[in-house]
Each structure stands twice: as structure tokens, then as C-alpha cells.
Amino acid sequence: MNTITQTAPTHADEHHHGPAKGIKRWIFTTNHKDIGTLYLWFAFIMFLVGGAMAMVIRAELFQPGLQIVEPHFFNQMTTVHGLIMVFGAVMPAFTGLANWMIPMMIGAPDMALPRMNNLSFWILPFAFLILLSSLFVEGGGPAFGWTFYAPLSTTYSGDSTALFVFAVHIMGISSIMGAINVVVTIWNMRAPGMTWMKMPLFVWTWFITAYLLIAVMPVLAGAVTMVLTDKYFGTSFFNAAGGGDPVMFQHIFWFFGHPEVYIMILPAFGIISTIVPTFSRKPLFGYSSMVYATASIAFLSFIVWAHHMFTTGMPVFAELFFMYCTMLISVPTGVKVFNWVATMWRGALSFEVPMMFSIAFIVLFTMGGFSGLMLAITPVDFQYHDTYFVVAHFHYVLVTGAIFSLIAATYYWLPKWTGVMYDIGLAKLHFWCSLISVNVLFFPMHFVGLAGMPRRIPDYSIQFANWNQIISLGGFAFGLSQLIFLALVIKACRKKGDPVPDKVWDGATGLEWEVKSPAPYHTFTTPPEIK
């Protein structure tokens, strides 16, 4: 779509000094590519840590009865698994991609605020060290679910709650700084000629996501602060005895929480909208409607929060309002799916690994969308709410949605980052193992959920035994499959593979393919001109 002429001769880059040597390079770096790499590795490590916790959960649930862990520890596992995957894996991974790709996609030399960029990454490991260390405190870590509903997280929580609150604050500050950086970069650093409606969709979706982050992360900070003061300083925000209301916690939490789920999926839409046209060899269908759909999803995400709370007891008209608004979200989301299909329609399709993951994304994310639509219908939500049906739903949108898009993005841009083609055989193995195991893992959760298995329980009645066994096997297989990915990425980072041309994929468009492979330490120090 964007034809460019690189005005600066490439040797201009060579005058810049390269990265510093050793560990100092990583600690003091202000280079967007280095920081992107740090974010991505951090997210991957957290993905494996959170995944290990999921393995503990699935091992305990492999058969009825209590075998491996105590219920109290089980609750810590479900809580910390959720927190790590949301705040430690998915969000930093998208921030990492933003760091790597946004400057290259808009023809900027770096992020707008490089020193803040360094800071926003480096506080993140401390947040998670604090969170993980809370597991070793006497009484254990947070055990109230990642949604930390009061009063379970206030009056009835353990002493590690302060650590949890502190960790969430740091994560929040990190995300906010990252988001501010993204917004400023996109506003101010676009190359000449890169008008708003010429921006790649990944940049657009991230732009909107960054605004969502700026708007809702402070609300989360407020919520955890209230939990902290309720627990330790005698306030009564959520305590009925002092005139507060525990249901209010849920309103505040989900006012953050619902936009949060779109924070985790909008950049994924951007990635899929980049990859599908490449391998369809056809421009994205309905670019502008994609932008408008993203914006309207972001807007609607602020007025649907109470659909997480239908069973808390709401007046009928409020239930109807939130049901209708929630159903409405499926319209722009549907537009996106239709656009992707229309992009593929009459294209010249080929199925490289990023495309395989993207197609899997479209199908499986849409399935998550269907179950989401079902959950929106208030009367039936009374039956689905807090069952494994919900667990199935959000894992379809977050694992086969967000995570698959991240994997697709990695397979798409990894050759550009490393300069070598990764092991395609291994990648295909990773794809098929993941695809099959993820469905064995999450699809039967719909069944046990409908049949009545509540979520967040360490033990279940024997009627659910067969399915849970299958689910656990799928879980172990999916966990192991990700080790293939780890091996593949390490291999590629060690430059084991065939060198790739600058434009790795023949159908690809965008500025990032105009720079050399591997991408030099500094790119676009002189802005390219977009016609």
C-alpha cells in the first residue's frame, strides 16, 4: 500500500555506533529494538512460568480427589497463573512487539521517549519478583483469583496482599509508561507522508490500545489502592459494616477489566490484519472499516463492564442495557472477521507458518467470540456464569486469540529480527502440536462447563472425570509444544538458519521490509518519504 523511497543512503546508518557490549547493553539500553527484545523474552519467560502453574492446576484436576496440592495452594496457582498470563505474558509481549515494530512501521528512528522506555521495562521484572516471592510468604500468595473480589481480598486474605497490591501498582506504572510512549511515538514520529489513514493496522490498533491502557490502568491502580486501605488502614470502601459495598468493587474492577480484555486483543487484530494480506497477496479488505471497527470496539468496551456481574443482582433494565451493549460488540468484531475472510477471498493464498497461525486465530478466536455472544445473553449467562464454559471462552480468545497472534507475529517478523529463516519444519511441528492440543485442552471445557462444573475448584464430582482427564492431557501436550517454540526461537537467535532477503515474504508490504535483514541497530535515522 505504501510505496516508499528511501531517501538516505544506507551507509548513513553505519556511522552510528552499535550496541554496547555485555550486560550493560541490556541494562542501560534506550534502543527500541533492544527493549523490544527484552520485553519479548521477559514475556516468554513469564508465559512459561504461568504455564508451569497451569500444569500444576491441570495435574491436580487430572482426576477427582485431592492428590497433588492443597486447595489453598490451588487457589494461589489459579490466581497467580491469571495475573502472570495477563500482566506478565500477553501485555508485555504486545508492548515488545510495539517497541520493535512501531518505529520501523512508521519510519521513525526510535520510540519517542527512549529513557522512559528503558525504565518502563526494567521495573517489570521487579513487579513479578515481588508477586512470585509472595508465594513463599507464610500463608501463601494471593489466593483470591486474579479478579481479587472483595471482601475475599480484604478481610479474608493473607498477609501477602500488600505484596500483591505493590506488584500490581508497578505493573500498572510500567504499562502506562509503555502506552504513553506508544501514543507519543505515533503522534509525533511518523515519517513524512505517513498520514493517519496510511498507517499499518498494527500501528492503528496499538494506538487505540495505548489510549485504553492510559484510561483504565489508573482505575485498576485505584481499585488495588482501595483494597489496600480497606485491609490495612480501616477504610470501608467494600465493607458493608462501614457503609461500603462489596459489589462496588466488582463495578470498579470490571470498569478496568473489560477494556483490559480488549487491550489484550486489539493488537492481535492488528497482527492478523498485517499477516493475512501478505499471504493472500492482496491488500487488506476494508482498511478504513477496520480502523472504525477497532475504535468502536474500544468505545463499547467502556459500557459493557457489568456483563461480568449479571448474578450480583441488578435491576432488569440494567441487565437489558448491558446485554444489548455487549451483543452490539459482536458487530464490529464480526466486521473484522468478515474483512479477513474477504481479504483471503480470491487472493493467491500460500500457507507459511505465520499464515497457518493466523488462520487458526481467525477460526478459533471466532469460536471464542461465539461463546462470548452466548455469555452476553443474560438469562443463559445465569447458567454459564463462573463455570468452565467461561474458562473455555476466555481461553479461546486469549490463548488461541492473543497468544496465537503473538506466535504468528513472531514467525512473521523473527526473520527480520535475526536475519535468518527459522527452522520451518520445527515451526510446522509447533503449529500442528499446538493446534491439536489447544483444542483438546479447551474445547471440552465447554462441555464440563455446560454440564455444571464451576471454575476455580480443586476437586470435582466424578461425572466430570473423563473430560477433565482429556483436558489435562491436552494441557500437558500444549505446554510441551511451547518448548518446541522455545527451541526454535533460541536456534534462530543464534543465527542458525539460511539468511533471508530484506523483504522476507514476497507479498509483504510496509516499511519494516525496506530495511536490511537483520534489522540494523538503528533504522530510519533519516526519515523515509512515503508517497
Add this chain to the structure above:
Amino acid sequence: MQTVSHAKLVTRLLAIVFGMFAFGFALVPLYDVFCDLTGINGRSVQRVDTQIQTLVDESRQVKIEFVTLDKTGMQTDFKPKVAYVEVHPGEMKEVAFTVNNLKGSAQLVQAIPSVSPGQASLYLNKTECFCFNQQSIAAQATTEFKLKFFIDKDLPEEIKVLTLAYTLYPLEQPVTTAQVL
């Protein structure tokens, strides 16, 4: 293609951040407003200082059930004197609850009201209620709590029964040796 200076933009974005942090806390009073409008949780029982002269709607009767919940521990026995009353909308009614304090010391308590269905709370007007203030219950005696209320005649037709629950919370926990764990 710099349209605004970085500093200016960052300042604006930080203003949003701090604004939203404040908004998080502003949600607390906003929630009360929201409850007043919708009757969520039946918390927003209307408090009126004097009886507004409303016509009594004798064409229908509403049943009001009383539920008492006691979170003060064993020392008190908290009960409504009558399990329910039937009133015409607009009609002033006085009822009483009793608290029997078996303990050797007086206790300070606070009653928290809740009405179901929630939107009915918007039509329940209290002119006098023990829940307006903290109450002291004398040692080893029975204290009577008074409640004076009327139902607004605009109460939706379909609501025929409403439940008024009071949860009694202790305000000061007397320190005993048992507390020192």
C-alpha cells in the same frame, strides 16, 4: 511530522492518567448516585425528615417482610417484633425490632439496611430509623429499635412484596484475652 511537542503531549496524557486515577475513586460516590437511580443492592433507602403528605392509595396493599441478620456474635438476639406488615402505599407505619443483649457490657452496633427487590428501595421512605445512627445496646437487657416508614404511592404496580433486611454489625469489638492470639 511532529505536530505537537513531546512534552506537551506527555503532559496531556499524564493528565488523563491522573484524571482516571481520580475517576477510580470518584466511582465510589458515583456508585452511590448509580444506586440511587437504579436501586442496586437495595442500599438506597430514602430518608425523609418529615412525612411528605401523600395520599394513601387504598386500592392496593403491599407486604413488607422483615429479615434480621446478626453479625455481632452470640451476645445479641436481634429480631423483628412482627415478621411482616401489610400497608397501603402512602400510609405511615411504625414497627419495632428487639435486640436482646445477653452480655455483661453495653455494645455499640450499626444496622445496615438492604431492600429486595432493589428498585423497591427507591420507594421506601423512612422518617425514623435505628439504622440512621449507631445504637448502643445496654448490658443484659432488651433494647427496642424503632422504624417509621411509608411506601411511596408511585411504587410500581408489579411489586407486591418487598423485603427489608437489617444486618447488625458490632462497632467496637471489646478486647478480651481471647483476642490476643
Add this chain to the structure above:
Amino acid sequence: MGRQFSFILALFSFLHSSSIFANEAVGRSNLNLRAGVTDISHQVFDLHMTIFYICVAIGIVVFGAMFYAIIFHRKSKGVKAANFHESVKVEIAWTIVPVIILVVMAIPATKTLIAMEDPSESDLTILVTGSQWKWHYKYLDHDIEFYSLLATPSEQIQGKWLKGDTYLLEVDKPLILPTNKKIRFLMTSDDVIHSWWVPDFAVKKDANPGFINEAWTRINELGIYRGQCAELCGKDHGFMPVVVKAVSESEFNQWITDKKAEKAAAEAEEKRLLAMNMTKEDLMAEGESVYNGYCSACHQPNGMGLPGAFPALVGSAIVAGPAQDHIKIVLDGKNGTAMQAFAKQLTLKQIAAVVTYERNAWGINSGELIQPKDVHQLMQNQ
């Protein structure tokens, strides 16, 4: 495409009827929602199936188109890519059509939701109170109340015994309800948020501490219906089932009469106990069963607690100190912690027994015996 659709329908109807996917013992499908035993639950089930089939149909159309492209529009087949990238007509169409489908879904959904809100007078009102980790039921019209505790023995949970058919879905005292009567539930909680759920009634409502919530049902069929707490409420969230036994009206009335007689007898027994002393064996046996039912979830069967979360009794200053303080904390609980007040949950005999047990089990052997009258006296003199 029609053939595909009927194939999927056939597949689903197979899964529906197939017995390997259902558990006969608890009368539940293992694949789908239950239609349940109330008019509302049937409506909910129908709504669920309608929306499910609509989703399946949309899925077939969208994925069908996508897989058609995947199969026929391949580069390897020598296809040359078209270059279209927008069409206002098509884009408007696929915005409008979903809206129409949503309206079609919203109509029955709204109807069902409004049917669920029925503020008319009920025949029976039950106050359901959740507490960590058991349910308490109070029949407001009959002055009957009791706790309903998990009845599955811990040996089954620990895997020492074979698990029964109703593993984790059985209680000592089920909620007894009459059929064909409008029953209203008022939900509240003693501590954290719980959620009372019986799938067969399509009733799930949160029990919020300090507030009441309302739900209702009208059961059409006799039977035993099982559900669970649906909101994470702490350590033993997975171990607080709901069991409802629906009986005929006459049977229900008989049960009420029996229950009242039982209550009177228990009160008489309580009075009798005040005048006598129980033996150590009786106290310890009773105490152990009370301990396992009410205390061991937190303080653990071995009295060691969970460090940092729930205090140990072995080595505790209260257990080692004067019996009075020990009885007091059991009676009053400890405000602001998970320690509940048991004065109203347990009888004098049970409190005496459990305190005796705690002061003599796990090698503590203080030799002290607490009698019901001691507890009674303490309650009087506080």
C-alpha cells in the same frame, strides 16, 4: 452446505442421546446444559439452544467461505490474486445483517429475562446464607433453620476410599422444598461473596455480605437437585454443594411438623444436659465429629492449621490457657478474621464437646472436660 448443516445437527443429536456422555447417577448430561425442572429453566435451555444453533449457522457460513478460499484460491494452483479491497455495499450488508440477527436473538432473551423477574407473592420464603464453607437455610414462614454441610467423607477426597456417585455433591441436610409452589430465595452471606446455584432451576444468585438478593423458582418435578457454590469464596470453595430435595406438598408439611417436633426435643435435650455430666468418651466422640464438620477445613484435621492463613490449635495460647477464653472464641468468633461465631451454629453439647476435643486431642491431653452447663453458664455470665 445444507448437507454439512444436517451432518452437524446429526452429530449433536448423537452426542445428546449418547449415554457415554451422561452420568445417570446424578441425572446430568456431560455435554450440555440441562433443561431442568422449572418453566424458567426450560425457557433458558431453549434460548441456549437457539443461540447455539444460530452461532453454528453463522460459523458454517463464515468458515465455509474461508475454507472455500483456502482450498480454491491458492497460489499453488496458479491463482492470480484479485486486487479489490473495499466494497461499500458488502460492508454495509455485513454490518446490517448481524444487527438483524442480534435483534432476533435479543427478543427471546428479553422475554425470558422479564419472565425471570417476577415480584409476585410467593408461597414460601427461604433465607439462604452462605458462609465459609457451608450453606445455612432458614424457612422464614416456619421458624426452621439449619446448616447444610458437605457429607462426602474426607477419606473419599483424599483417595483412601472409593468415591461415591454423588461425590462432592452430597450434604448432611438437604434443603427440602415442595413442588408446584412459588419459592422465593433471599440470599445473603456471613463473610465473603458466595453464589447459590442449582442448574436444574436455572437459579444462580450471588450472596453478598450485608445485602440481600432475591431469586425464585417453582419446581415441577419431584427429585433431588444438586448444585455448587459458584463464586470463589476461599479455600474450600469447591466443597460447599447445594442439594435440594423436592417433595410433594403433603410430604413437605409432614417434614415441617417433624422438624418442629425435632426442634422441641432438641431443646428439651439441651435442658436435660445442663443437669448432667457427659463422659469423656462421649464428649471426645461428639467433639471429633463436630471438629471435622466445622473446624478442620481451616485448622486442619491434625490441628496444625495452615501457617499464615489459619492458626494452629496445637501449641496455641488459647487452647493451652483458661477454658473460658477457649469457649468464648468458639462462641463469639474473632471479628475481622475467618473465625466465625459458633454460638448460633452449634448446640451447647456440640460446643462443649468440640472444646473438650480440642483440649484433649493431638497429644494435648489436658484432661479437662467441658460440660454443656459450663458453656451455658459462660453464655449467661458474659
